[in-house]
Amino acid sequence: MKEDVKSQKLKFEKDFSSVCRFLKKQLNSDINITYNEFLWSWLCVNTRCIYFEPFKSINCDVSENIAIAPMLDFLNHNFDVKMKGEFNRVTQCYEITTFTPWKKGQQVFINYGPHDNFKLLLDYGFTIPNNPFNYILLDDEFFKLNNEVENFVSKKLNLLMKNGFYGDYALHASQISFRLLTALRLHFLRPINDISSQETQHLITKWQNTISGKYEIVSYENEIEVYEWIDSVCKELIKKCDLMLEKVNNTNSIPSGSLENLKLLWNESKNILTSVIILIQDSKNM
Ligand SMILES: C[S@@+](CC[C@H](N)C(=O)[O-])C[C@H]1O[C@@H](n2cnc3c(N)ncnc32)[C@H](O)[C@@H]1O
Structure with missing residues (x-):
């Protein structure tokens, strides 16, 4: 997340200097926008905008085509809401349709997308x-495991790349991703002779x-190694979560709202890891 925050900040700085340049050079104006004013407006736009396809093709990256839709931007997000929102060319209105029933007086939510916390x-x-x-990514742990400078390791990484299984190794509370299992099955393959x-x-x-789905596992021994590795990584990461929670609980330099968010993130990460350990335990007992 630190990496994502860094690139978010970079994007903001880039936007700020573009706007300052535009005001000064293109408009030749004396209007000055302060850093904090721009931050406030940038956050307003970025937390309230929708992606919008322009009617006429303009020379612009589609992912940059954002618009503010008054009224729509009042609506808060919930993950279990089913809805659609689109511009109706006949009525010339942006229409939001909910497939989730709401009672009179209830807060109506929309869905910003399948986002984790x-x-x-x-x-x-x-x-x-x-x-x-919510999910936990084990890319760092996996690639650390493959750090050895050994011929077969780089061949394995090449194989992952070729087969479309390089990176994005997630753990969900009720599921270990197929990508992670596939990468680990390959990692624990022992080369015979050369x-x-x-x-x-x-x-x-x-x-x-x-x-391809022809076989479920490579071998019983290989499968045991795969699950033992996941189990031990989960246990290690739970220790890290506990350490971070202790840190968060003992700090007084973070505003209380942010602190609650941080506690929730570490607690939920811990819950995912605990669920995965139980999942592995249950499958062993079957
Ligand atoms: C598009 S605006 C939604 C309208 C906003 N609540 C308002 O009062 O104008 C998005 C912002 O609403 C807040 N928000 C949306 N859904 C939320 C939720 N489920 N819980 C807490 N805050 C939420 C966040 O601050 C987010 O940046």
Whole structure:
């Protein structure tokens, strides 16, 4: 998340200097906008805008085509809301349709997208308890594991790349991602004799068959190593969560709202890790 905050800040700084340049050079104006004024307006736009396809094709990156839609931007987000929002060319109105029933007097929510709490905090400044889109990424842990300068390691990383399984190794509370399982199944393949030996090639084919769905696992031993690794990483990360929670609980330099968000993030990360450990335990007992 630190990395994402860094690039968010960079984007802001870039926008600020573009606007200052534009005001000065293009408009030749004396209007000065302060850093804090621009920050306030930037956050207003970025927390309230929608992506909008222009009617006429203009020379602009589509992802940059944002618009503010009055009224629509009053609506708050909830993850379980089913709705659609689109511009109706016939009525010339931006229409929001809800497929979730609401009672008179209830707050009507819309859905900003399948965002986890890190994304919600980064882009909108809030978190939602029990957000089912929360996940933990194990990319760092996986690539640390593959750090050895050994021939077979780089071959394995190449194989991951070639097969479209390089990175994005997520853990959800009720599921270990297939991407992570696939990457780990390959990591724990033991080369027999040398890399190009027939036996090793046979093992790699077996691994590829778990991707195509022909086989569920490479071997029983391989599967045990995969799950043992996930289990031990989860236990390590729970310790980290506890440490961070202790830090957060003992700090008085963070505003209370932000503190609550941080506590929720670390507690929910811990919940995901605990659920995965239980998941592994349950599958062992079956
Ligand atoms: C598009 S605006 C929604 C309208 C806003 N609540 C208002 O009063 O004008 C997005 C902002 O609303 C707040 N927000 C939206 N959904 C929320 C939620 N479920 N819980 C807390 N804050 C929320 C966040 O501050 C977010 O940046």
